[in-house]
Amino acid sequence: MLNACILLKVVPTKAEAILKAVREIKGVRKAYFTYGRFDIVVFVEAENYKDLRVMTTKINSLDGVRSTETLAEA
Amino acid sequence: MVSACVLIRTRRGEFEDVVKAVRQIKGVERAFPVLGRYDVVAELEASDHTELGKTVLRMSRIAGVVFTETLVEVKQ
Numbered sequence: 196m197l198n199a200c201i202l203l204k205v206v207p208t209k210a211e212a213i214l215k216a217v218r219e220i221k222g223v224r225k226a227y228f229t230y231g232r233f234d235i236v237v238f239v240e241a242e243n244y245k246d247l248r249v250m251t252t253k254i255n256s257l258d259g260v261r262s263t264e265t266l267a268e269a
Numbered sequence: 270m271v272s273a274c275v276l277i278r279t280r281r282g283e284f285e286d287v288v289k290a291v292r293q294i295k296g297v298e299r300a301f302p303v304l305g306r307y308d309v310v311a312e313l314e315a316s317d318h319t320e321l322g323k324t325v326l327r328m329s330r331i332a333g334v335v336f337t338e339t340l341v342e343v344k345q
Contacts, residue, residue: 198301200274200310202340225312227272228343236274236340238299238312266276266303266310269284 196240198268199247201254203235209259210234216257222250233264270314271321272342275328277309283333284308290331296324307338 205213210228217226217237226237237254241247244267251265279287284302291300291311300311311328315321321341329337 198299198310200276200303202274225272228345229274229340230343231338231340233340236342238274264305266305266307269302269304 197247199239200266201237202233202264204261205234206259213257213259217254220250220253271318273313273321274340275311275313276307276338277334278336279308279333280335287331287333291328294327
């Protein structure tokens with residue numbers, strides 16, 4: 196399994212909806228609001244890098260997501 | 270319980286030792302080496318913020334760790 200940590204910056208008014216939607220995506224282990232430079236942290240487990248790309252694309256397409264930074268397991 | 274995500278930068282080529290050392294620390298639920306702007310990511314769980322702070326302090330003292338950024342969970 197491939198671990199990854201995805202860091203999101205989101206539009207504040209959409210944050211609740213985004214967190215809810217992210218938690219429903221297959222492979223998402225944990226997701227929560229954070230203090231600091233990012234708004235939401237997401238921990239996922241993917242089969243492979245292709246599967247991870249499917250997840251990051253889905254997250255990126257959520258309305259209100261400004262930017263994401265994906266840290267994939269080396 | 271309070272969770273946190275710690276982003277770690279290590280001295281060049283030392284991320285494997287750092288990952289091993291980080292995994293030994295109490296309160297670290299999971300740690301893995303990563304590609305991108307950081308070298309290691311750690312998932313922390315603590316009973317409260319004070320304990321979380323101690324864990325992060327212990328991590329920042331590990332040989333080879335040069336920078337840490339902690340993202341603490343906002344409790345709803």
